[in-house]
Amino acid sequence: MIKFFLMVNKQGQTRLSRYYEHVEINKRTILEADVIKTCLSRSKEQCSFIEYKDFKLIYRQYAALFIVVGINETENEMAVYEFIHNFVEVLDMYFSRVSELDIMFNLDKVHLILDEMVLNGCIVETNKARILAPLLILDKMAES
């Protein structure tokens, strides 16, 4: 099960956070700071999976932005690792060449995309066209 999905930049600023288990707001920031610290301490040659407390962190770095996913032991690490990339590809498709700015200024839309892909900690959709369909309809409606 996926426990949380984070996007944090190198400076430790959270760009997106989604928790699939209830965590108190003040505990979230502490966790996020610790998680990003852990990720930053690791070099490129090191493994992208970290055993952290009683769960695991899977992370991927895109320029200055880290995407970190917390999972429990039932999840397949590599599948989650590739899922992160799939998510980035979806963002890339929607924003055509996504940048950290897009994520910052379109917080709501990034959330909507993620919600199509992950529900209750399960990966529910990975087909890019289907993930974007609801959002594109909304965009169209807003335009007209």
Added chain:
Amino acid sequence: MSDIVEKTLTALPGLFLQHQAASGSGVPRVSVSSRLGSLIRSITALTSKHEEEKLIQQELASLKATVSAPGTTLRLMKECMVRLIYCEMLGYESSFGYIHAIKLAQQGNLLEKRVGYLAVSLFLHENHELLLLLVNTVVKDLQSTNLVEVCMALTIVSQIFPREMIPAVLPLIEDKLQHSKEIIRRKAVQALYKFHLIAPNQVQHIHVKFRKALCDRDVGVMAASLHIYLRMIKENPSAYKDLTGSFVTILKQVVGGKLPVDFNYHSVPAPWLQIQLLRILGLLGKDDPRTSELTYDVLDESLRRAELSHNITYAILFECVQTIYTIYPKPELLEKAARCIGKFVLSPKINLKYLGLKALTYVIQQDPNLALQHQMTIIECLDHPDPIIKRETLELLYRITNAQNVSVIVQKMLEYLQQSKEEYIIISLVGKIAELAEKYAPDNEWFIQTMNAVFSVGGDVMHPDIPNNFLRLLAEGFDDENEDKQLRLYAVQSYLSLLEIEHAFYPQRFLQVMSWVLGEYSYLLDKGTPDIVITKLYRLLMNKSTTSETKAWIMAAVTKLTPQAPSSKTVEKLIQEFSVSLDTCMRQHAFELKHLRENVELMKNLLPIDKSCEDLVVDASLSFLDGFVAEGLDQGAAPYKPHHQRQEEKLSQGKVLNFEPYGLSFSSTMSSSGCTGRQSPAGISLGSDVSGNSAETGQKETNSLKLEGVKKLWGKEGYLPKKENKAGNNPELQPIAQDSTLVENVDQMIKKDQSQSLHHSEEEAEKQRLASTLFVGLGSESAVSLLGKTDTVSHKFRRKSKVNDIKNREVTSAHNINCSSFNPLSNAPYEDNDHLNNFQDKGDTRLKKCSLGSEFLESSLKSESLTELHLVDNLSACSLSSPSLFEDNSMEIFHPPHSTVSSFANEITLTSSLLEELNEQVHSDLVELCNNEMLKVSSCKIWKDDCLLLVWLVANKSSLELKSMNLEITPTENFKILEQPGFCFPVIEAESTKSIQHRVQMEKPFTEEGLSGYVKYQVEEDPYIQLEFSLTLSLLDFIRPMKICTEDFGKLWLSFANDVKQNLKMSDSQANLPFALKTLQQKLRLHIVDIIGNEGILACHLLPSVPCLLHLRAHEGTVALWFRSSCSSLPDYLLYQCQKVMEES
């Protein structure tokens, strides 16, 4: 594509400035000049956390004003919501906005509505009260004609929804399952998944519809239903075996590329879907040869297809390998999977290496040979610069540890611990080291040194069971008295030398262990007078960093040593010093010691040497206080009422006004002072002695107090499962600055080991040597060599009291060997099998099989003949599930035929010989279950301590051979059959008998329940003939006595929440206590814990380990029964049984 992403992101600082000018191509980007934009920009510009907080508070204040203003447009509201989401993301609560999020979802128009729903799902948690306000909106949107709205409603339902309101939307969502649009059907299934998560009972009736969703023409809908199935199958695999074919077909289609292309990810067809399906197949095929049979083909194909070298194919391969090793094994597939693991492990990519190690760790329990194959890689990984890889490797080594490689593996673990500072890692690793050391320690010295390292490193964060187990082990000793003495002596010496070091820092727990050992076993030192030890302890006592808990321990140790050095000056000094201590506890101990010292003879009797394990007789009914009580009653005191009675009265009186005058209050000071004495940590309280009672009372008191001083701390309490792991919330981290000696300690340990086993010469040669030390005792050849050598070392550090346990383990390992003659995978090393020696002498495998079979039966019967299982052992076994190679072995075990001698006449001898063996065991008569002219099936129940053993005897009465005889038990949810429920004999010779055994445990309590099955056989080429049979099992078959002491009973009683009370009217002759107790003991096999006056307490447990306690009071023709248990339904069932046997008697 990722390259592009990265490039774009690298150019970020530049973009930040240009952004306004060059807005993106596809989708209109929100202009940076928006309010959110300016908020983000100003926050990014800030440098300190303090400034950020100030800014956000300002922002929140302005947002609060905006959202509550009546004129705010929905468009602006949506804008505000996004900003609120942003603030919450940064950690600033904005609860004032929650209600407005709900309002926005209600009133907004599409995008606004969606953002409203999004905000709700982000802000509120499952049990938030505001969530109820959302229900109406959701219902309205579900009925909307606008599909976009329906979609949104379904999405929010599948994210967050109040459990109690499910009925309000369930019919609407069920309707949506028939919708023409794929997306609506898919989201409806997802919503039902959510309901299944939060309230599985409410969606039970729509299981048929799930099946329909599984067969949906659209891939997405089918995939959504898999989440529900994965969950349901995890809970109850047997109910969905019929779907195996469907899952296999789906996977075949996916793997074969039959899905639309847009489901591909890097040209791999729907990888996450494949993984999901593989998991389901693994769950279904586990321990089930028939279901597994169906999956072999598709697994093979998955392995074959996944040849591309993209990461995602490795994810699929990994899942595939896990599934192959989970289901009923097929040699060919295992071979392929093993090769696959090789690909992972040898990969230069670090992520794949990690996966490979993880897979190896998983499969190594079944096939230790794989570790041999990859030993050099494992050695390399041990020294890998990445600590994560190292740790995974240690995990792997932990699984293959045996008596021969233990010192190397433990040394590697200690090395790792030295570098690690993370609490969670320390706790888990220290626990593993302690477990391995206890199991496989090669010698005393090593064991004590290792445990010293464990205590130094683990300090106060480790699990409290570790020191408790260690001391228990020391105290209870092993079979060899001499060996015990040496171990204890070594421990004493090692602690003394540790305390010698100036300015050394040791964790409190370690000090406690030291002081107990020194207090108990210093007498073993010949030359050293106890005075020296006392001086050392005194110095510790005066140390400022010693906590008061530890001080109590040290004080207890000093007290124990004082009789051996009655004239010690240090003790005198100590008494003087602590008699005026501000710590009342310490002061009391000092006074006790002072008084005891005045009578050395008494003290010697009171604190005898090496008697920590002796049980003391305690007058639990406190009869010596009778006179005192009578006096109190004479003076008008109220009679004592037990706690529960008082509680009840309080409850019943609570609602009415009390008009009665208050009675005389009975002074409880005496008893309460006694109480505090009992609860003091080291417990050597002499409260009543000091207060000057009669000498006799004093003697008794102190007797019982001695018991507490030892038992409370080191007795069974440590094994009670309720002990929480304090480590998590223990703020006292070990001071790192001070632990130079601590490190030294570990260093010493490591150096010692290194000098023993390693020499730093050439790197390669060293690795080779390491490999040979690490992997010794693994694999088939070494297993064979082990056969002849009974490993005496391995059980050196096993507790005496766990004889039962060890015997069990022996049995398990015997099982393993059993299997190895059938199954090439189980070349597991094993230990201490005395009876294997004689089996090795016989060359013939067939002979081996049957001799082992009978040996096993015999040994198991003998070892199990102790009919009472020790609760504490039982519970501790539960709490410390030790993942050793044998215990976790998921390999299915079946018992070979009891005898292969073929003669019909032998049936009687066989049966009688079986029964003879059974005579040592409680068993039922042989019952005939079914028969025809060819075949007879009879069965017998053996009530073993850990399960119900069912023995089936299948007799061939004819003069023809019976072929492919199958005996199959129909699985039911009430029972758990520990072996394969089916069993097949290829041939039963004419007039011979075969026996099969099944161990059965109860899953859910019941009164009586049938276990049915059938036998199927073939005579020559005729069609199969099937005979059905059934056997009734009752609750009593699964009830075992639970031998606990009164004290444990009391503790357990309080910890159980489920209770049932009943008064039974009996004739006067029957309603006496001894009679009732005898009936229950004989008929229900309850253990009588204690009898106090006209009350009795009994205990039993339901297999595997659900305890149930009974309090029984006989009074004027009624017997009051009071049950308590950790299981809610057990008391009811047991009450019914009690009623039945009492009425019958």
